[in-house]
Amino acid sequence: MSTTKSKTNLHIVAYPFPSAGHIIPLLDLTHLLLTRGLNVTVLVTPSNVHLLEPYLSTHPSSLKHLVLPALVPDITPTPPHKRLLAIMRALRDLHYPFLLQWFQSHPSPPVAIISDFFLGWTHHLACELKVPRLCFSPSGAFGMSVAFSMCRDPPKNNDPGEDINFQISLPMVPNSPTYPWWQIPPYYRNDLEADPDWEFHRNSMLANFESWGIVFNSFASLESVYFDHLKREVGHNRVWAVGPVLPLEGDVIGSATRGGASSVPCHKLMMWLDARLDNSVVYVCFGSRAVLTSKQLNVLATALECSGVHFILCARVPDDQGSILDGFRDRMGDRGLVIKGWAPQVTILRHRAVGSFLTHCGWNSVLEGLISGVVMLTWPMGAEQFTNALLLVDQLSVAIRTGEGTENIPDSNELARLLVVSLDKIKPQNVRAKELSDAALSAVKGGSSDKDLDELIKQLADIKKLE
Structure with a gap:
């Protein structure tokens, strides 16, 4: 601007x-x-x-x-x-x-x-x-x-x-x-x-x-x-x-520490992403407020594990479900990173290695995904997020629908398939993602x-x- x-x-x-x-x-x-x-x-x-x-x-x-x-x-x-x-x-x-x-x-x-x-x-x-x-x-x-x-x-x-x-x-x-x-x-x-x-x-x-x-x-x-x-x-x-x-990009206000500290230091995140191929990582985040149920968490973890994709997962879980996340992180080893608490989302999404974004469709996340030019997978959890998912999937054709709250929890095998598909660079959604990223940048420049x-x-x- x-x-x-x-x-x-x-x-x-x-x-x-x-x-x-x-x-x-x-x-x-x-x-x-x-x-x-x-x-x-x-x-x-x-x-x-x-x-x-x-x-x-x-x-x-x-x-x-x-x-x-x-x-x-x-x-x-x-x-x-x-x-x-x-x-x-x-x-x-x-x-x-x-x-x-x-x-x-x-x-x-x-x-x-x-x-x-x-x-x-x-x-x-x-x-x-x-x-x-x-x-x-x-x-x-x-x-x-x-x-x-x-x-x-x-x-x-x-x-x-x-x-x-x-x-x-x-x-x-x-x-x-x-x-x-x-x-x-x-x-x-x-x-x-x-x-x-x-x-x-x-x-x-x-x-x-x-x-x-x-x-x-x-x-x-x-x-x-x-x-x-x-x-x-x-x-x-x-x-x-x-x-x-x-x-x-480059604005000091956009530093990785704005908003809070991550459980994984930003320089370690960047080192891990730097070692990955372009558009090979799925970033998964449900915002700072949504807490996943045990069923949602199990489906998500199973899908990520079965998909074989590289990933960064940032999710809040009930206190009594922390062991599920810890065990999952141990099994995944270097294939994925698990962040507890705040994530430097803007910095992650702008990295060349990130190819898709599984999101709860909060508006901040929607805009951050759009301006980064990544394909989004939608799993709205509440409030206006269902409306934002409608916009992304049905009206803008820039996203792929996966789940909806606790009522429409996807099958883990289907979700695993969609995670893989989301990194396919020849999808129509990729073209739209690039178009909307260009439009967003043009609007503010x-x-x-x-x-x-x-x-x-x-x-x-x-x-x-x-x-």
Whole structure:
């Protein structure tokens, strides 16, 4: 992306949702804004301050941070989706009055707020402060279109306990996607309508579409039909696609240590990859949050073992299943590497030896796979990942479907076959992977994403002039 720095005197606040998969892309966008001369204050909770380190050292004068009060540790409702809703509400209750006081007492307050889509309540804060609020979506435009549709008209199933394959259709979304009931995130279902946390989440998500603008970590040619759709839905053109915002090769922000430390040092990973042939390694990762069940883990390990492919496996497993992973690692020897915890995913995917990527289809992983030009194998686990898999397989033809959550666990022999097939360099998906990689790079090197980011800054500057 363009790195021409011209001082704008614009001061904005960036407020990520306090989870690594949400914080890092908004920090990457912040980095791009800083290179264009803006001043940014990042709002961060105490446990995530370390994620700022590479950005603070790169922008020592224009990047500030404000440490927000930490949530009390007793927000532990089950099931997991209830925990997410409770955290979202608790953040509002704790941070709204704190931020209101901070803004009102600041000698040179920010002229805009850009905040994660899980923080839709900041739209109301921005209205009280009389500043524009930008919703930042770490998910794609297709996923956001689906979320908007489900928030506006919550999916209904008269027998959700029995008919988990009941088909939900979204005819107002382009391409009319359909989903079996079990793929609908619980926080969008009509059976929770009496729950105050559910209602808070719904109103918070709808507030995203009432905000002054929406910024996507995506690029125009990847999801053009959905960007057009969202502009019609919100009734204006302040919908910007500025991604992929992840650092380009050689950028210090893209160092292997960003986001956390790996159980396998990066230099050892690179040495192992350097000894492999081009496009000969399958990288397997299900993100930083998904925990594989024992059945999923056994199928995956068996498939990798039977396939004969070289691989890097990064997966979270229940504490009582660690011995399965340890025994598997011992049997595989030098044919594969097993990483526990965080993996330097961007660095791994960019290596010439990696030819395919078995992924849970989180949006960060989708973009990292696309820009690296590798073929993807999809095994979504939850949330908008099923939508992202639809995009990759059925609409972009850049990926191969393997599994779906715990309901459609692939046969280990079939999965082993697909792992081998994914490294075949003459597949149609290889051609599409190269095309989309080129399109992503073009977008951020003077193309549509660069232009959208410049236009976003121009419109913010115009607002500042009117003050």
